[in-house]
Amino acid sequence: xxxxxxxxxxxxxxxxxxxxxxxxxxxxxxxxxxxxxxxxxxxxxxxxxxxxxxxxxxxxxxxxxxxxxxxxxxxxxxxxxxxxxxxxxxxxxxxxxxxxxxxxxxxxxxxxxxxxxxxxxxxxxxxxxxxxxxxxxxxxxxxxxxxxxxxxxxxxxxxxxxxxxxxxxxxxxxxxxxxxxxxxxxxxxxxxxxxxxxxxxxxxxxxxxxxxxxxxxxxxxxxxxxxxxxxxxxxxxxxxxxxxxxxxxxxxxxxxxxxxxxxxxxxxxxxxxxxxxxxxxxxxxxxxxxx
Amino acid sequence: xxxxxxxxxxxxxxxxxxxxxxxxxxxxxxxxxxxxxxxxxxxxxxxxxxxxxxxxxxxxxxxxxxxxxxxxxxxxxxxxxxxxxxxxxxxxxxxxxxxxxxxxxxxxxxxxxxxxxxxxxxxxxxxxxxxxxxxxxxxxxxxxxxxxxxxxxxxxxxxxxxxxxxxxxxxxxxxxxxxxxxxxxxxxxxxxxxxxxxxxxxxxxxxxxxxxxxxxxxxxxxxxxxxxxxxxxxxxxxxxxxxxxxxxxxxxxxxxxxxxxxxxxxxxxxxxxxxxxxxxxxxxxxxxxxx
Numbered sequence: 001x002x003x004x005x006x007x008x009x010x011x012x013x014x015x016x017x018x019x020x021x022x023x024x025x026x027x028x029x030x031x032x033x034x035x036x037x038x039x040x041x042x043x044x045x046x047x048x049x050x051x052x053x054x055x056x057x058x059x060x061x062x063x064x065x066x067x068x069x070x071x072x073x074x075x076x077x078x079x080x081x082x083x084x085x086x087x088x089x090x091x092x093x094x095x096x097x098x099x100x101x102x103x104x105x106x107x108x109x110x111x112x113x114x115x116x117x118x119x120x121x122x123x124x125x126x127x128x129x130x131x132x133x134x135x136x137x138x139x140x141x142x143x144x145x146x147x148x149x150x151x152x153x154x155x156x157x158x159x160x161x162x163x164x165x166x167x168x169x170x171x172x173x174x175x176x177x178x179x180x181x182x183x184x185x186x187x188x189x190x191x192x193x194x195x196x197x198x199x200x201x202x203x204x205x206x207x208x209x210x211x212x213x214x215x216x217x218x219x220x221x222x223x224x225x226x227x228x229x230x231x232x233x234x235x236x237x238x239x240x241x242x243x244x245x246x247x248x249x250x251x252x253x254x255x256x257x258x259x260x261x262x263x264x265x266x267x268x269x270x271x272x273x274x275x276x277x278x279x280x281x282x283x284x285x286x287x288x289x290x291x
Numbered sequence: 292x293x294x295x296x297x298x299x300x301x302x303x304x305x306x307x308x309x310x311x312x313x314x315x316x317x318x319x320x321x322x323x324x325x326x327x328x329x330x331x332x333x334x335x336x337x338x339x340x341x342x343x344x345x346x347x348x349x350x351x352x353x354x355x356x357x358x359x360x361x362x363x364x365x366x367x368x369x370x371x372x373x374x375x376x377x378x379x380x381x382x383x384x385x386x387x388x389x390x391x392x393x394x395x396x397x398x399x400x401x402x403x404x405x406x407x408x409x410x411x412x413x414x415x416x417x418x419x420x421x422x423x424x425x426x427x428x429x430x431x432x433x434x435x436x437x438x439x440x441x442x443x444x445x446x447x448x449x450x451x452x453x454x455x456x457x458x459x460x461x462x463x464x465x466x467x468x469x470x471x472x473x474x475x476x477x478x479x480x481x482x483x484x485x486x487x488x489x490x491x492x493x494x495x496x497x498x499x500x501x502x503x504x505x506x507x508x509x510x511x512x513x514x515x516x517x518x519x520x521x522x523x524x525x526x527x528x529x530x531x532x533x534x535x536x537x538x539x540x541x542x543x544x545x546x547x548x549x550x551x552x553x554x555x556x557x558x559x560x561x562x563x564x565x566x567x568x569x570x571x572x573x574x575x576x577x578x579x580x581x582x
Contacts, residue, residue: 070396070403076412080371104421105361106392106450109312109317112361121367129436130395134425134452154423159397161425164474165467171460248534289447 006193007096007126007150008201008223014063014096015247019283019291022098022225023058023275024254025051025067029075031258033271043075047082050271052089054258057272058279062128063250064096066225085218097124098225102154104130104137111140118144126150128203128225132165135183138200145191145199152225156215158205178218197223197248200290203240212241216248224249226260230256230282240289253282264284296418297484298387298441299492299514304389305354306538310574311581312504314349315545316342316358316377320366322549324562334366338373340366341492343380345549348563349570354541355387355417357516375412388415389516393445395421395428402431412473417441419494419516421581423456426474436482437492443516446472447506449496453505469509474522476510488514488539495533507539515540521547521573531580544573 007008029043032050040046055065065086072083090097099122101189103113117127118141129138131153156166156177165246166177181202188198216224224242230253242249260278261271269277308409320334331337343414346356356377381388390413392552394404408418409432420429447457447468447576459470472493479489492514493504507515515533521544533540551569552562560568 022548028399028403068396068400068403070394070400070407073407074403074411075460076407076543077368077372077375082367084368102396102421103361103393104395104423105359106452108319109359109361110361112319112365116361116364120365130393130423132395132420132421132456133448134450134455134457136450136452136455148402157397157424159425159427161427164425164427165423165471166425168467170467171461171462171464173462176456176459176461179459180456221341230397 004148007145007148007199008197009193009195010148011064011096011150011223011250012193012195012197012247014252015193018061018063019240020064020243020250020286021062021279021283022064022226022250022252023054023257023279024100024252024256025054025065025258026071027051027154028071029069031255034222035272043078043088044081044085047072047075047079048089051082051086054275055090055095057276059093059095060255061276061279061283062095064098065090066098066100066252066255068100078203081117087122087124091123091125096126097125098102098126098128098152100128102128102130104133105138106133107140110137114141114144120148120151126152128152130154131180131184134180135187138187142191150199150201152203153180153184155184155202156204158228162205181215181219181222186223192221197221201225203227204233206238207217209238209241212238212286216244220244225252226250227252235290236285239286240291243290246290251286256282295439298439298490299488300435300484300486301416301439302355302387302514302541303484303486303488303538304442308539309352309354310320310455310474311411311577312353312570312574313355313357313541313543314345314548314570315391315518315543316345316356316549317362317545318342318358318497318549319362322546324552327562334369335372335376338363338366338370339376339380341378342373344563345566346384346386348567350384350386352567352570352574353386355389356381357389357391357543359391370523375467378413378415382414382416387417389417389419389443391419392420395424397424397428397430401428405435406431407439410506417443417492419443419445421445422471422475426478429478433482441490441492443492443494444471445474446475447495449519453496470515472506472510476513479513482514488512492516495517497526500529500532503529507533507535511535516543517541519541520544527576527580530577531582534581537581542577547573551561
């Protein structure tokens, strides 16, 4: 499955087959049950083994896996070894890996990031990028998009500081995130796959349903990565409006799944069984709101 | 020197003592002379040994060293080992390390980045951050600012895509980067050191001299990291306007120094001798334009 097919075609097909859940591997070492962690001696082994168990339990019901690099970086070189091995495992299993790294830099530096995450130890399928410095920061990634790699560029997030910059109205009356969305769509129009989506997708948070509808209509062809479900408070009703014909987006949950064993309804289950149960529950809830 | 003193006080004093050159350790493996590289067997050793030689040759004339993590990430785990060891070496020598990582993420993730770069394997003095997602992304770093750590937040860059978002005029007539600058200054006002500068500095590119003067006047108390000198075409004349009383900023050069041996005027010098000669030349040129 480590093929050269268009990244968003593969993601589209994964959503058709497995549903729209993106499983966020924001694996804080404190999330790992003590009795499980005790079986391994290094931090790297603990993180990797936990991730493998989660992946094995959800392979048929998760569209993609999204390790957030910050959690691994926080454990230093040992942590990054687990990050690399987790990516290798996801891809070996034929699943799609989205590395949440939110890189954004210019020219040669961006080229180095492309090399870092699309080849070698940290090879992944799709990475998240930050467009603040401008659209030229995306260009060094373009040659890789033609070889089956993809990007999710930050457009709109739903954290409390999002109005500071993303939400500011420009002179022309649109908000900064709308402008960013348009520019990302334009850049992506050269990379449309067979399913109608560009290899350059966008990160769009759970906002109110009106704004969500606006974003979906304004940005056809942009596949969405939607964070903020569950632990961060995003609601399935609002998320539904980001989808078109039941596809075109993946919805991320991290803590909600990794720590599902702590929910009363899953008590008695192992962490991986609880993760599967929560992924199934989330998928059903989303399907009720996605037309 | 791995002390808890205010990060920008230390940087201010380094500029007073050594001048305003920030030496960018954007060490592409291809920059290392073959006969030098041949003495070491691993990529990690090659990168680290090259960096050490550059650092040893410039310790008394560089205010800070700024490794750009992308170059190390591009070499995978081996590269990141060299990144960690380079930071350790810089700090062991009593110099100031600025990790150019441009991280920007929310809440718990930002806290993980803070842990990653202000403690453990990748411990540094100052990191660069990206404010696109809003000012709440800076908050998890605040506890570390009280322990001598610092930030440089992206404000204005001078790449060709900078007008796309940073340069857009908002409804109120200011540009996005001016708004970001004001918000960064406001956030930083709680972290002013004895020398009058906040532990939250800003990244400001080489733009035209009028804009530069405006930025300096609008943002008193914000220490500047000024990239783009030399290889990227920034001119010393324009940079001068960013300084106030001869301090308040550092000017980065990477390739110009790391590859100084290729300049005709330094032919015959070893790479580290040429790096020293170029750092001295740059410092003199800057001093002519900084009042």
